[in-house]
Amino acid sequence: MGRARRFQWPLLLLWAAAAGPGAGQEVQTENVTVAEGGVAEITCRLHQYDGSIVVIQNPARQTLFFNGTRALKDERFQLEEFSPRRVRIRLSDARLEDEGGYFCQLYTEDTHHQIATLTVLVAPENPIVEVREQAVEGGEVELSCLVPRSRPAAILRWYRDRKELKGVTSGQENGKVWSVASTVRFRVDRKDDGGIVTCEAQNQALPSGHSKQTQYVLDVQYSPTARIHASQAVVREGDTLVLTCAVTGNPRPNQIRWNRGNESLPERAEAVGETLTLPGLVSADNGTYTCEASNKHGHARALYVLVVYAPMTVRQEFWSGWALDQRFKYLERFKQDGKGFRSEVKEKRCAISVLWGMKLGEEADPGAVVEAQTSVPYAIVGGILALLVFLIICVLVGMVWCSVRQKGSYLTHEASGLDEQGEAREAFLNGSDGHKRKEEFFI
Incomplete structure (x- = not known):
């Protein structure tokens, strides 16, 4: 055991010497996505850092920071953190030219580096909506919607009265950005004048649920209509009547003409635009009054028949x-x-x-x-009182009539009784034979 330990320590020293300084050090990065004009943070994570030199370079391989010291004079890049665990830089006002791979390099005997890819998105601006030609009642209108710059390509949608319309979309790539256009066609009527059509643009550069919209107010031209309103329903001699010609049309008629059938207007009449005033009416003012209006799409006329009544007493x-x-x-x-x-x-x-x-x-x-x-x-x-007297007379007449009727019925009944008594007396005096003869006589 002692001999084995003697050989172990020299082997460890040889391994350490062979490994040299910086052995086992690593650097890690993460990809970053930012919207144009936004702020991006690029982080280099260090493992087993021993104080070696750390260099961060931009996609053009220009050194931004050398071991924590600024090397490139671009104030948009700021060193936020430099520690044994990570190096973090902050990029403000991100631009398309900032896009690419950022190098995090750890200089040891064996150089270690990783690349953090920065992606810059371009949000669509407010769409540009235009009409191809003037809309006219009964015809079709064609609208175009253009988003000249977006990345990725914007998605365009049309809406009318909160209902989506189907449009035709096309796109063209210009360098790193896209130009997207969409057109839509539909038939219009006079009731569509003043209606709102919306073009909406979306892509990933916008926050979730957000979009850029442009509203277009429809301008539909149509022929005029006319209707006459009178200041009063019944007019009498001496009254003043005001007639108003209510006109609609697009473009709006700029001239209104008043007439009275085949006759000229009364001398007292005052015609000013849509209003005709007839003071001190007389029966001679009777007639059919008309107002006429026109524009480049048509002509309209309204009628009013004037009847002047005699004054009420x-x-x-x-x-x-x-x-x-x-x-x-x-x-x-x-x-x-x-x-x-x-x-x-x-x-x-x-x-x-x-x-x-x-x-x-x-x-x-x-x-x-x-x-x-x-x-x-x-x-x-x-x-x-007259009504009460009439009712009393009716009651008296009824009572007299009922009394007379009852008396006549009583006299008739008495006469019938006397006749029966006479027949009985005659039968008694003549005997039974006589009664039989009377029966035969009646048969």
Whole structure:
């Protein structure tokens, strides 16, 4: 045993001398992916490091750091850590030209090195959406979406009203980046004017669930439509009527024309754009009024038949659904203007509205108002009394008729009884033979 130990130590020393310094040292790296403009960290892991020289080089084999000391004047590279276990550098504002293999070298008698591959991705920018030609109602529109720069190639999708549209996509590689385009076609109508179509671009350079989008507002041109709206439904002599021509169209008609059948407009008429004003109406203003509008896609016309009625003089309105057995409590709303005056008598459950029309220049007579207001309840009471008298007369006539009918029935019954008694007396006086003869006579 002692002899064996004597030979063991010299063998260990010979092995150590043969191995030399740096024996068993290793270096390890990891690949890194970063988006353009982002920050990347390149790490070299050291095993059994004994203080040997460590050198880090870029893909062009330019030395960035020599044993912890900056060798290349590029401030985007910073030494974050230098320890016996690892060397870590930080790259900010990553660019496509930074992409490639970064060398981690450990200089010993036997040089050890590993390569950390840096991959730079390019996120798509906001897509560029254009229309090939002007969209017209009933036709087709073609839209194009372009992402000029992305890596890897961007995936393009079309959406309209939250529904995906099927487009045709093509791509072209320009150096390290891709240019991707997509087109879509669909038919449009006037209701599609102002609608939104979205082009969406995605690739791995964007965070998960994120995308770049561009919205395009459809501009669909169509022929005009026209419709006339009147300021009031019923017009009378002396009223002022305003007609409005509601026009739609794309492009919007810039001129609207007013006409009255085959006649010219009244001299008092004022036509300004979409509005026609007819003051102081008279029956001679009756007729069919038209408004016309046009654009490069068509022509539209709307009609309005004007009928001017005679002025109203007296109108009474009785509101139904109210009880008439209550007292009138108050009088309200007395209005007077240039044409006439209006009074309204209201009760809790009954309302009566009376309108007196007056000629221009006449003065209102407040006494007439009071008289009309007080006479209305008496008229109602008088009507009720007349109805009661009529009902009483009907009842009396019915009673007399029933009495006469009963009396006539009684007299008829008495006459029938006397006839029967006479026949019985005759039979008794004439005996049975006579009775038989009478029976034969009746047969």
